[in-house]
Amino acid sequence: MNYFQYKDGVLCAEGVRLDVLAQKVGTPFYCYSSATLERHYKVFSGALPAGSLIAFSVKANGNLAVLKTLARLGAGADVVSGGELAKALAAGIPASKIVFSGVGKTRDEMRAALNAGIHQFNVESEPELVALNEVALAAGTRAPITLRVNPDVDAKTHAKITTGTAETKFGIPFAHAREVYAHAAALKGIEIVGVDVHIGSQLTDLEPFETAFKRVGELIVQLRADGHAITRLDLGGGLGVPYQHDNSPPPDPAAYGAMVTRVTRDFGCQLSFEPGRLIAANAGVLVSSVIYVKRGDAKTFLIIDAGMNDLIRPAMYDAHHEIAAVMEPAAGSPRPKYDVVGPVCETSDLFAADRALPELKSGDLVAILSAGAYGAVMAGDYNARPRAPEVLVAGEQWGIVRPRESHADLIAKDRIPDWLAG
Ligand SMILES: *Cc1c(COP(=O)(O)O)cnc(C)c1O
Numbered sequence: 401m402n403y404f405q406y407k408d409g410v411l412c413a414e415g416v417r418l419d420v421l422a423q424k425v426g427t428p429f430y431c432y433s434s435a436t437l438e439r440h441y442k443v444f445s446g447a448l449p450a451g452s453l454i455a456f457s458v459k460a461n462g463n464l465a466v467l468k469t470l471a472r473l474g475a476g477a478d479v480v481s482g483g484e485l486a487k488a489l490a491a492g493i494p495a496s497k498i499v500f501s502g503v504g505k506t507r508d509e510m511r512a513a514l515n516a517g518i519h520q521f522n523v524e525s526e527p528e529l530v531a532l533n534e535v536a537l538a539a540g541t542r543a544p545i546t547l548r549v550n551p552d553v554d555a556k557t558h559a560k561i562t563t564g565t566a567e568t569k570f571g572i573p574f575a576h577a578r579e580v581y582a583h584a585a586a587l588k589g590i591e592i593v594g595v596d597v598h599i600g601s602q603l604t605d606l607e608p609f610e611t612a613f614k615r616v617g618e619l620i621v622q623l624r625a626d627g628h629a630i631t632r633l634d635l636g637g638g639l640g641v642p643y644q645h646d647n648s649p650p651p652d653p654a655a656y657g658a659m660v661t662r663v664t665r666d667f668g669c670q671l672s673f674e675p676g677r678l679i680a681a682n683a684g685v686l687v688s689s690v691i692y693v694k695r696g697d698a699k700t701f702l703i704i705d706a707g708m709n710d711l712i713r714p715a716m717y718d719a720h721h722e723i724a725a726v727m728e729p730a731a732g733s734p735r736p737k738y739d740v741v742g743p744v745c746e747t748s749d750l751f752a753a754d755r756a757l758p759e760l761k762s763g764d765l766v767a768i769l770s771a772g773a774y775g776a777v778m779a780g781d782y783n784a785r786p787r788a789p790e791v792l793v794a795g796e797q798w799g800i801v802r803p804r805e806s807h808a809d810l811i812a813k814d815r816i817p818d819w820l821a822g
Pocket residue numbers: 457459460478501502598600601602636637638639674675676677678773
């Protein structure tokens with residue numbers, strides 16, 4: 401459920417009209433709803449065993465204002481780079497609630513995280529373990545770690561967001577887990593605290609989660625028998641969200657929470673979770689204007705002012721996003737089919753093919769829905785298109801939480817070397 405609804409014929413974010421916002425900030429722009437972020441966070445946390453840590457996956461939406469909104473509710477952060485660590489700390493998320501994931505942590509990033517005093521490192525390989533040990537010893541401290549184990553479970557999601565099978569770069573294969581834990585236990589700069597697992601994103605079925613979590617439970621028994629103190633279990637993120645309104649919806653957080661509670665009851669671990677999409681996806685939209693309606697022989701193209709540089713999910717993952725007209729169409733009005741495309745010079749700059757939409761003309765506004773996760777964070781300035789601004793709404797209030805880039809900003813990023821100057 402989200403707080404983007406038509407009111408008096410206009411699509412609104414909570415109490416703010418999107419057409420009015422478009423006039424004030426221009427298009428395209430991202431708009432996030434605080435009430436939706438809060439609701440998703442609370443529904444999820446309410447479904448989990450008491451004492452669970454919810455570490456919001458910053459890579460889904462790293463805007464400081466979004467992070468701060470979640471921090472106020474008690475959220476921690478799951479970060480995958482030194483940059484995300486800096487942003488989480490800047491947003492007021494306590495280091496004690498930050499977990500550091502990712503396959504390629506550098507020594508500089510490790511040092512920064514140790515200095516900050518983060519909750520734990522989710523270590524993904526033996527070389528990383530060795531490097532972290534050296535960094536921790538040099539800093540005169542010990543790094544709290546889990547090992548991210550790879551249970552070889554197919555998450556049955558899009559190939560580009562599956563992470564829990566033996567073919568992906570993520571985690572330590574189950575068969576090697578005990579020997580890597582033994583190695584970790586021998587390292588003086590390492591403190592083993594638990595186990596971590598994350599099998600993929602946009603899962604629409606609980607079964608792969610359950611299979612993975614049960615396998616991890618068996619591993620925990622073995623690891624304890626081997627003498628390791630396993631007190632924490634990080635179950636990652638990955639719960640899917642509805643992108644398509646006519647599809648069978650993914651399992652709700654309550655069903656996920658009930659499954660987790662049942663499966664992990666006897667594990668004796670403090671649980672942590674790393675949801676990203678679940679919290680943020682349906683808390684954001686990308687609002688865009690129609691530039692032209694171009695009638696071809698076979699298709700009618702709706703050319704809008706947002707492009708794949710603003711929202712890359714359709715081009716990268718074949719993702720489906722619902723598209724709504726900002727002005728509510730009259731009931732029973734015609735719905736011609738459009739290919740909704742951006743201005744970027746790439747054939748893959750296509751948001752939707754053969755999509756039935758209300759009749760639209762140049763200047764009309766559309767909202768691309770479910771764009772709050774893996775939207776603005778993945779944006780770039782390809783085709784020298786300045787990055788779109790981000791707006792956060794709370795009730796009747798709104799604020800620009802990241803301004804639009806200007807052409808001057810784009811130009812200022814480049815440098816002319818001496819031999820070309822003058
Ligand atoms: C991407 C990622 C997440 C978040 O995934 P969602 O599908 O957005 O919930 C959590 N943990 C790790 C390690 C990730 O890489």
